[in-house]
Amino acid sequence: MSSQATLERWNGFATKVTQRLTEIMAEADAGFAGMLxxxxxxxxxxxxxxxALDVRKKDLDQKLSNTFSEQVAIQLAMDTAAETQAQHTLTRALWWMEETWERYRxxxxxxxxxxxxxxLEKVWSKPVPCVRCGxxxxxxxxxxxxxxxxRHCGAVNSVTPDMAVYNYFASAPHMYAEAMALEHRFAVExxxxKLHDDRTVRVQQLDNWREETIEELLHWESLERAYWTTYYSAQARIVPMPEDEQRTWVESRMRPLYEYDFNRRTVWRQYKGMA
Ligand SMILES: [Zn+2]
Structure with missing residues (x-):
C-alpha cells in the first residue's frame, strides 16, 4: 500500500474512533437525565x-494508540514525512477526545x-427548634x-446537618471547582x-538541543498557578475558606512541579539562585 493510501485509511480510522466517543456521550445523556x-x-x-464511561473513553484512546504503533507506524517506517503526519493525526485525535470527554464529564x-x-435548599430552610424551649x-x-x-432560653443545642447536606459537601466542592477551572487545565496542557512540539522541531530540523528557557518555564508556572488559584477560589464559594488557607493549598499543589521538574533544571536553579 502506498503511504498516501495508508495515511487516508488512518485518517478515516481516527475520524471513526472520535465519532464513536461523540456517540457514546450522546447515548449516555438520556441515562444521566433520568438519574438527575x-x-x-x-x-x-x-x-x-x-x-464506566471513562473506561470506554480510555479504551478508544488505547485502540487509536495501538493501531498507530502496531500497524500505521510500521507501514510508514520508510517514509518519515508520512509517519510524522500520521503521528500528528494521532496526537490531535487523542487531545480532541481528552478535551471533549473532560468537558462532558x-x-x-x-x-x-x-x-x-x-x-438541599429544602432541607436546610427547615427551622431547627431549641430542644428546651422550641x-x-x-x-x-x-x-x-x-x-x-x-437566644430565647440560653440552652446550648448541638445541631447536626441532614445526611443530604453531608453528601452535597462530599462531592460538590471538587466537582464545582474542577468545572470552573477546566479551561485553565487545558491552557496548561x-x-x-506547545513546548514539546517546539522542542521536537528544534531537535529534528535545527539540531538545536537547548532546553526550555526561563521565560518559558515562568509562563508554564503562571498557567499552573492560575489553574490551582481558580480551583481553590471556586471551592471556597462552596465551603468558605480564608484566602491564606487557599494560598497554602495552591502552594502545596504547585510543589510537585518544582520537585519533579523545575528544580532539576539548571536554568531554573540558576534563576532561583539554588546550588
Ligand atoms: Zn431555647
Missing amino acids: ADPGLDVIAFGNAMT TKKNLELVQVLWTR AELARTVFHKAESVTC NYKR
Missing part, C-alpha cells in the same frame, strides 16, 4: 456510570451538583455540626504540548 430527574437520586450510581458533574443543591435556633453554618446557644 429521579427523586431518589443515587449519587453512587451516578459516579459508577461516569466511571465536568458538565454532567456540575448538573449533579446543581440538582443536589436544589434538594424557639427557632439561629444557625451560623450549614455544612457541619455546630453548637448553637438559644496546551502550553506543555
